[in-house]
Every structure is written in C-alpha cells, then in structure tokens.
Amino acid sequence: MLATRVAWPYDPSHMDDLGAELDWTALLAMQPALGCIPHALRSSARQVKAEAGQVLFRVGDPVRQVFLVVAGEARLFRFSSNGTEVVLQRARGGFFAEASLDSRRYHCEAVASVASTLWAFPATLFRQRLEESAAFRRAWQSLLAQEIRRLRAQCERLSLNGAADRVIHYIECEGIDGEVMLHQSRKSWAAELGLSHEALYRTLRNMQHGGILHVNGARLALRQ
Amino acid sequence: MLATRVAWPYDPSHMDDLGAELDWTALLAMQPALGCIPHALRSSARQVKAEAGQVLFRVGDPVRQVFLVVAGEARLFRFSSNGTEVVLQRARGGFFAEASLDSRRYHCEAVASVASTLWAFPATLFRQRLEESAAFRRAWQSLLAQEIRRLRAQCERLSLNGAADRVIHYIECEGIDGEVMLHQSRKSWAAELGLSHEALYRTLRNMQHGGILHVNGARLALRQ
DNA sequence: CGTACTTTTGAATCGCATCAAATCTGGTGG
DNA sequence: CCACCAGATTTGATGCGATTCAAAAGTACG
Numbered sequence: 001m002l003a004t005r006v007a008w009p010y011d012p013s014h015m016d017d018l019g020a021e022l023d024w025t026a027l028l029a030m031q032p033a034l035g036c037i038p039h040a041l042r043s044s045a046r047q048v049k050a051e052a053g054q055v056l057f058r059v060g061d062p063v064r065q066v067f068l069v070v071a072g073e074a075r076l077f078r079f080s081s082n083g084t085e086v087v088l089q090r091a092r093g094g095f096f097a098e099a100s101l102d103s104r105r106y107h108c109e110a111v112a113s114v115a116s117t118l119w120a121f122p123a124t125l126f127r128q129r130l131e132e133s134a135a136f137r138r139a140w141q142s143l144l145a146q147e148i149r150r151l152r153a154q155c156e157r158l159s160l161n162g163a164a165d166r167v168i169h170y171i172e173c174e175g176i177d178g179e180v181m182l183h184q185s186r187k188s189w190a191a192e193l194g195l196s197h198e199a200l201y202r203t204l205r206n207m208q209h210g211g212i213l214h215v216n217g218a219r220l221a222l223r224q
Numbered sequence: 225m226l227a228t229r230v231a232w233p234y235d236p237s238h239m240d241d242l243g244a245e246l247d248w249t250a251l252l253a254m255q256p257a258l259g260c261i262p263h264a265l266r267s268s269a270r271q272v273k274a275e276a277g278q279v280l281f282r283v284g285d286p287v288r289q290v291f292l293v294v295a296g297e298a299r300l301f302r303f304s305s306n307g308t309e310v311v312l313q314r315a316r317g318g319f320f321a322e323a324s325l326d327s328r329r330y331h332c333e334a335v336a337s338v339a340s341t342l343w344a345f346p347a348t349l350f351r352q353r354l355e356e357s358a359a360f361r362r363a364w365q366s367l368l369a370q371e372i373r374r375l376r377a378q379c380e381r382l383s384l385n386g387a388a389d390r391v392i393h394y395i396e397c398e399g400i401d402g403e404v405m406l407h408q409s410r411k412s413w414a415a416e417l418g419l420s421h422e423a424l425y426r427t428l429r430n431m432q433h434g435g436i437l438h439v440n441g442a443r444l445a446l447r448q
Numbered sequence: 449c450g451t452a453c454t455t456t457t458g459a460a461t462c463g464c465a466t467c468a469a470a471t472c473t474g475g476t477g478g
Numbered sequence: 479c480c481a482c483c484a485g486a487t488t489t490g491a492t493g494c495g496a497t498t499c500a501a502a503a504g505t506a507c508g
Contacts, residue, residue: 161464161465185453185454185455186454186455187453187454187455197454197455197456198455198456198457201455201456201457202456202457205456205457
C-alpha cells in the first residue's frame with residue numbers, strides 16, 4: 001500500500017550548490033521579529049532555491065536545518081496508514097521545522113509545493129546559540145510565544161462559520177485599531193482564512209456595499 | 225461605545241480563599257507533559273474554582289499568574305472597536321496565558337465560560353525557575369514546540385472542507401497508527417473540530433456504515 | 449506582446465448549520 | 479429505590495452559504 005510520493009529525487013546535495021547572497025535587510029523589513037537572531041547565526045544561513053515538488057527533508061532524517069520561508073510555500077505532511085498525505089503545516093512566510101530543534105530527527109516530510117526561496121539555518125549552531133546567549137534565548141522564547149498566540153487566534157478564526165466573521169476576526173487580531181495592511185495576495189489570504197478565493201472576493205464586496213468595510217488597495221478598515 | 229461586559233464583579237481576591245488540596249498525580253496521568261514542571265513550582269500552584277462567567281484577568285492587568293485548565297473552559301478574548309468580543313482562545317484542558325510569561329501585562333481578557341477548575345502558577349516563580357534550571361527550560365521549550373506543532377496541525381484540520389476529512393485528520397494526527405482514544409465528550413470534540421455536534425454524529429455514523437471507521441466507546445479506529 | 453497569475457462575476461450544487469424533538473445517560477436528593 | 483434533572487446523544491427536516499465549475503477581465507513580468 002504505497003503512497004503517491006512526489007516525483008522529485010531526494011538529493012540533499014541539491015541544496016548546497018546555490019550560494020546566492022542573502023538580502024537580510026529586505027527580509028527584516030517584512031518580519032521585524034527576525035531581528036532577534038544573532039549575527040553569527042544569521043550569517044551562517046544558506047539561501048535555498050527549491051523547485052516545485054522538491055523534497056526538503058523526509059521522516060527520520062536527522063535534524064540538520066531549521067528553515068525560513070522567504071517566498072513560495074513549503075508543505076509539511078505525514079503519510080497516513082492508507083497512503084494519503086496528511087498536511088501538518090503549509091508554511092508561507094515564516095519558520096518551519098523550528099519546533100524540531102529539540103528533536104534528533106524530523107517527524108514529517110517537507111516539500112516545496114511551489115518554486116520557493118528558503119533560508120536554511122544550521123540546527124547545531126542554532127541550539128548552541130540558544131544555550132550560550134540568554135538574550136537570544138529570551139527573544140526566541142518570545143517569538144515562540146507570539147507564534148502560539150497567533151496560531152490560537154487563527155484556530156478560533158477558522159472555527160467561525162461565516163466568511164465575513166473570519167475577515168472581521170482577522171482584521172481585529174492582525175491589524176491595529178480595526179485596520180490592517182495586507183502583505184499578501186487576496187488569493188493566498190483566502191487560503192489562510194480557510195475560504196475559496198471566490199468566496200472571499202464576494203464577501204469583501206458585500207462588506208463594502210454594507211458599509212462594514214472600507215477597502216483601499218491593500219489597506220482594509222472596518223467601519224463603526 | 226461600551227461593550228456588553230460580563231456581569232461578574234472583578235475581584236481577584238475571590239481566587240485566594242479556595243485552598244483545596246491539589247491532585248497532581250491524577251492530572252499528570254491525563255497530561256504526561258506536565259511532568260517537566262519542577263516540584264517547587266508545582267507545589268506553589270493554587271487551585272482555583274471559578275464559577276461560570278467569573279473574570280480571571282483583564283487587559284492591562286499585570287501578569288501574576290499562568291493558568292492550567294483542569295476542568296471546564298476559559299475563554300480569552302479582546303473587545304473589538306465596535307464592542308463585540310473577539311475570541312482568541314477557548315482553553316480546555318491545557319495551559320493558557322503561558323505565552324504571557326514574557327509580558328508585563330495581559331493582552332486580553334480571560335473569563336471562565338462555565339464552572340471550571342484551574343491551577344494558577346505564580347508567574348514570577350515560573351520565570352525564575354526557567355532562568356535557573358536548564359533542564360526545566362529545555363522541557364518547557366519542548367512543551368512550547370509541541371504546542372506549536374499541535375496548533376499548526378489543528379489549523380490545517382480546520383481548513384479542510386469535509387467533516388469526515390477533519391475526523392480522519394484528527395485521528396491520524398492525535399492518535400497512533402490510525403487509532404485514537406477520545407478523552408472528551410463528542411460534543412466538545414465537535415467544537416474542537418469546528419463542527420456542530422449534529423454534523424459530527426452524522427459523520428461518525430456514515431463513516432461506520434461506509435466501513436471507514438470502527439467505533440468502540442471512546443476508541444476510534446480507521447479501517448484500511 | 450505573450451504568458452501566467454490574480455481578480456472578478458455568474459450559476460448550480462452540495463454539505464453543514466440550524467431548529468426541533470426524542471432518547472439516553474449520569475448524578476442528586478427525597 | 480425511584481423521581482427528577484441537566485447534559486449528552488441521536489435522528490429528522492429545512493435553508494443558507496460556501497464550494498465548485500466556468501469564464502472573462504485585469505495585471506505583472508520577461
């Protein structure tokens with residue numbers, strides 16, 4: 001009962017021959033929280049250009065790297081008993097496998113679902129820095145705590161029935177004072193909200209007509 | 225533009241006059257991960273019996289306690305600009321406000337939505353132990369990492385369209401080898417899956433008739 | 449200028465939420 | 479022990495809203 005595995009050959013050495021320069025400042029502007037990462041660790045990161053379908057790691061592989069999605073999407077999943085994929089995370093614009101820092105081996109598969117740009121931090125150095133630097137440790141713990149809060153809010157959002165309710169919840173949680181600046185396409189926002197993109201477009205239109213929402217490009221503001 | 229606040233008077237001293245003995249072993253059996261908590265911290269926890277609607281803390285209150293839900297449910301929320309509640313977390317059977325350890329003040333409101341039993345750990349001692357003990361720190365980080373993995377999987381589960389898909393995803397992720405033991409009522413499980421309890425009952429029935437699922441009390445097993 | 453992707457609207461279908469009600473369960477007190 | 483009650487479980491009927499399929503227009507990029 002073998003599963004339909006991705007066609008890509010699994011060759012970790014693929015990731016080593018792409019040593020493009022890293023644009024840290026641009027990334028930092030998008031994700032200010034990354035500022036907590038020490039310089040030594042930062043400069044040891046390697047940029048990885050992954051093609052669509054490329055395997056990043058497999059179940060049981062020793063944890064050598066922690067990843068950061070700069071562009072594209074990585075999909076983490078396990079194979080269920082009947083061979084189908086059970087998606088654990090669709091990482092887009094953030095860390096993944098960072099919770100594997102305290103594991104010796106990966107507990108799931110990771111594949112770039114589209115052509116993606118990733119940063120790979122060496123796990124050993126990451127652990128070492130966490131042990132050495134109390135400041136980095138505190139910042140990292142703060143990052144983890146922030147991620148937990150964000151995820152819990154997202155779970156609550158996804159358990160709302162109405163599309164409009166999810167939009168409102170998102171703006172209230174991720175924005176400031178009923179106003180938010182979208183940093184992604186509406187299509188991918190729809191995926192984050194657990195909606196089809198058509199449903200999101202229609203909901204936004206109806207909310208505008210109803211006077212609940214004001215849209216100005218990437219800027220969304222709740223009225224009243 | 226005042227919101228419809230809960231009727232309960234906010235009196236923190238309510239929580240101090242209930243010093244029932246703590247049943248640590250029973251709790252540990254339910255949540256083995258709690259074993260990482262040092263004895264000194266464990267014994268400093270106070271049991272809190274909260275009535276339905278009782279306020280546990282408010283936005284801006286100094287972070288004095290980290291909570292663990294033993295029975296019942298705590299609801300964390302913020303008031304949106306138009307006064308409605310935006311639920312950030314419905315904590316049932318686990319920690320909450322533990323991500324506030326690195327904050328000086330709570331960033332949301334917390335109310336027991338039903339009559340609940342909680343444990344309150346003093347935040348100061350918690351932070352202190354985390355600084356002192358490297359073992360506890362590692363265990364705690366491991367607990368946070370585990371929570372992140374769990375939440376990400378739950379988000380993926382909630383973004384699945386079909387009720388049966390969510391059930392399968394749950395069993396594959398939370399169970400072992402396509403088999404899981406439910407530690408809660410099906411009604412509350414339905415809430416966790418983002419479904420109405422009727423939809424869950426019907427789905428379970430259909431899955432049994434379809435031969436996909438085998439149900440034996442609290443034991444659910446996927447077939448094939 | 450062509451290609452790939454996003455944005456937008458339409459129509460039809462289907463599944464889940466909702467309301468309603470009956471049964472079953474565990475626990476409490478007379 | 480039984481009456482009683484609150485809550486969970488289970489089934490039915492109905493309506494709405496999101497998904498899906500389809501297609502057109504807009505947009506970015508090489």
